[in-house]
Amino acid sequence: VLTDLARLPEAEAAAVEVDVAVLNVRSGRLHALLVERTVEPQLGRWSLPGHIKASSESLDAAADRALGEMLGSGMEGSHVEQLASYGDPDRDPRGHVVVVAYLALLPEAWVPPPASGGIVARFWAVDDLAHGYGPALAFDHDRILADAVERVRSKLEYTTLATRFVPDPFTIGELFDVYRAVWGVDPGDKANFSRKVKGTQGFVVRTARTTAPSGRGRPSMLYTAGPATRLHPPILRPLRR
Amino acid sequence: VLTDLARLPEAEAAAVEVDVAVLNVRSGRLHALLVERTVEPQLGRWSLPGHIKASSESLDAAADRALGEMLGSGMEGSHVEQLASYGDPDRDPRGHVVVVAYLALLPEAWVPPPASGGIVARFWAVDDLAHGYGPALAFDHDRILADAVERVRSKLEYTTLATRFVPDPFTIGELFDVYRAVWGVDPGDKANFSRKVKGTQGFVVRTARTTAPSGRGRPSMLYTAGPATRLHPPILRPLRR
DNA sequence: GCAAAAGTGTTCTATGTACACCCATGT
DNA sequence: ACATGGGTGTACATAGAACACTTTTGC
Numbered sequence: 001v002l003t004d005l006a007r008l009p010e011a012e013a014a015a016v017e018v019d020v021a022v023l024n025v026r027s028g029r030l031h032a033l034l035v036e037r038t039v040e041p042q043l044g045r046w047s048l049p050g051h052i053k054a055s056s057e058s059l060d061a062a063a064d065r066a067l068g069e070m071l072g073s074g075m076e077g078s079h080v081e082q083l084a085s086y087g088d089p090d091r092d093p094r095g096h097v098v099v100v101a102y103l104a105l106l107p108e109a110w111v112p113p114p115a116s117g118g119i120v121a122r123f124w125a126v127d128d129l130a131h132g133y134g135p136a137l138a139f140d141h142d143r144i145l146a147d148a149v150e151r152v153r154s155k156l157e158y159t160t161l162a163t164r165f166v167p168d169p170f171t172i173g174e175l176f177d178v179y180r181a182v183w184g185v186d187p188g189d190k191a192n193f194s195r196k197v198k199g200t201q202g203f204v205v206r207t208a209r210t211t212a213p214s215g216r217g218r219p220s221m222l223y224t225a226g227p228a229t230r231l232h233p234p235i236l237r238p239l240r241r
Numbered sequence: 242v243l244t245d246l247a248r249l250p251e252a253e254a255a256a257v258e259v260d261v262a263v264l265n266v267r268s269g270r271l272h273a274l275l276v277e278r279t280v281e282p283q284l285g286r287w288s289l290p291g292h293i294k295a296s297s298e299s300l301d302a303a304a305d306r307a308l309g310e311m312l313g314s315g316m317e318g319s320h321v322e323q324l325a326s327y328g329d330p331d332r333d334p335r336g337h338v339v340v341v342a343y344l345a346l347l348p349e350a351w352v353p354p355p356a357s358g359g360i361v362a363r364f365w366a367v368d369d370l371a372h373g374y375g376p377a378l379a380f381d382h383d384r385i386l387a388d389a390v391e392r393v394r395s396k397l398e399y400t401t402l403a404t405r406f407v408p409d410p411f412t413i414g415e416l417f418d419v420y421r422a423v424w425g426v427d428p429g430d431k432a433n434f435s436r437k438v439k440g441t442q443g444f445v446v447r448t449a450r451t452t453a454p455s456g457r458g459r460p461s462m463l464y465t466a467g468p469a470t471r472l473h474p475p476i477l478r479p480l481r482r
Numbered sequence: 483g484c485a486a487a488a489g490t491g492t493t494c495t496a497t498g499t500a501c502a503c504c505c506a507t508g509t
Numbered sequence: 510a511c512a513t514g515g516g517t518g519t520a521c522a523t524a525g526a527a528c529a530c531t532t533t534t535g536c
Contacts, residue, residue: 012296013254016328016339055253055337059328085326085341087257087300096296098257098341100326173487191489192526217487218533233524414514432516433499458514459506474497 014096018062019050019141021083021148022070024106024123025165025181030152031123032145033070033106034137038119041093042138048145049121053100063102070121071110079105079164083148091140101144103151105164127184156182158234160203163225169207171220172197183237196235202228255337259303260291260382262324262389263311265347265364266406266422271393272364273386274311274347275378279360282334283379289386290362294341304343311362312351320346320405324389332381342385344392346405368425397423399475401444404466410448412461413438424478437476443469 022033034046049070053062063080071078080102087098126149128134129142137145155161156179163170165178172194179187187193197203204223211219263274275287290311294303304321312319321343328339367390369375370383378386396402397420404411406419413435420428428434438444445464452460 012256012293014257014294014296015253016255016257016337052253053255053328053339055255056330058330059326059339062328082325084323085300087294087303087341089297089299098294098300098339100328100339100341171488188525189527190487191491191528194489196525216485216535218489220488412515430499430501431514432501432518435516437498457508457512459516461515 012096014098015094016053017050017097017099018053018059018066018102019048019099019144020063020066020070020080020102020104021048021145022067022104022106023126023148023152024108024110025178026108026123028177028181029125029127030149030182030184032126032129032148033121033123034135035070036120037138045138046124046135047138048101048141050099059100062100063104066102067104071106078107079161083144083151086140086144088140099139099144101148103148105152105161107165107167109167153182153237157236158231160225160228160231163204169209169222169224171211171222172204173220175204179235185238187235188238193235200228200231200233202226203231253337255339256335257294258291258338258340259294259300259307259343260289260340260385261304261307261311261321261343261345262289262386263308263345263347264367264389264393265349265351266419267349267364269418269422270366270368271390271423271425273367273370273389274362274364275376276311277361278379286379287365287376288379289342289382291340300341303341304345307343308345312347319348320402324385324392327381327385329381340380340385342389344389346393346402348406348408350408394423394478398477399472401466401469401472404445410450410463410465412452412463413445414461416445420476426479428476429479434476441469441472441474443467444472 024031024033033049035049037043037045037047050066051062051069053059057065059082060080063082067078067080083101083103085098085100089096091097091099124134126145129137129145130149136142152161162175162178162182165182166174173190175197176187176190176193179193198206203226205226207222207224209222211222265272265274274290276290278284278286278288291307292303292310294300298306300323301321304323308319308321324342324344326339326341330337332338332340365375367386370378370386371390377383393402403416403419403423406423407415414431416438417428417431417434420434439447444467446467448463448465450463452463
């Protein structure tokens, strides 16, 4: 595959790894999917799922492939986008490995496969990881994960990505809980939030059904994600001064 | 350098290239710095400046090095940030080359070196390039440049990056012209724009001096860039509906 | 009836916009 | 004087925050 590459005067061969920060809201907290490493280096530490990019596939395809290996089927509703690349010279003891990191968002319903094929994967609450109440991550994956979390927090402000965290028909209250979980703070008044969401063209589409009156309180209308991707006006995090 | 890399089962060696989209506002229009290729492939076509990343340097360092080769000294006031990575399998006929693209912003004053060391570099207006009134770019650099332009247009809305396009002491009018040049549309009322800029803490710092009354009209106050990086509230592009 | 969750109404304030008007300079 | 660009004042419309209040359910 590296046909003419040797002609490049300063060429120093590298491996391009594609890792995916898979994020998810469960039990009202933002989580990240990690896998336990079964080989050296960093055996036993937890890392973002990923693998080496093949020369015959695009970066996006490599990310989809990594996601497919973790999720099997059921990755249809997930959002995948490129995050950033990391190439510090000492980031991997194996040598010259540059990581192209991706970000993926999953609805809460999805559950990780129970140690399929020998790989152990589970979700960890990102604030636990950030505050040391979880395993130390391999390589520079703590920094990649921090960047992914900040990207999602920021993107909830001006895009419709919050709908990627909820099941297919969802309530405004579930959307509200996503914002609260991802931001870690209450997104202001629930009533005003509801008006903002319904008032933004294409954010949510109202269905004819309501939730079954299972729990306490009045049943709520069910919505599906609309065609819009950007929010005008944005829904900003509070506590700015 | 690739000590243990061969152990990676699916490893397919690649070259990591770092290219920089160097943007600049001159004569009221947004320009990009391109270099004419002097070697195959794509000899004679124009491309973004860049080179192969060394295994001993970080991605940021590789971008700084590429910029330094173009600018010599005088790159101190420039802003450099990572943009995105591109790795389609057929993007480079030499083989498996993944590009990590960077974005750099220069003040208008800077002039390209006159064919130093055999390389020919010049600025091209980005809208001319986009509409075919310029050379065709090598590889997928047209797409990278388009992404860079969109990034800058968007970042002017919610960051203080516009100050990176103007000379060190600058006037509000010059800032206004940057917004107009980058966006391609008038950023609304000039008087209101001036109040927005001065009212945002840390965006600009007023100096004691004014411009020399050289041209027409009243001399204006001179400002320097402040410490703030984000704009609260943002300065949004008009024509949204 | 009471608690809980959904949803509507209303008031107040902050912000953005449009546009009139004044200021300082060169010709 | 007047054209030109810099800068201030001000009125109007609208968007957001705070909070009271109504609706619909389970217990």
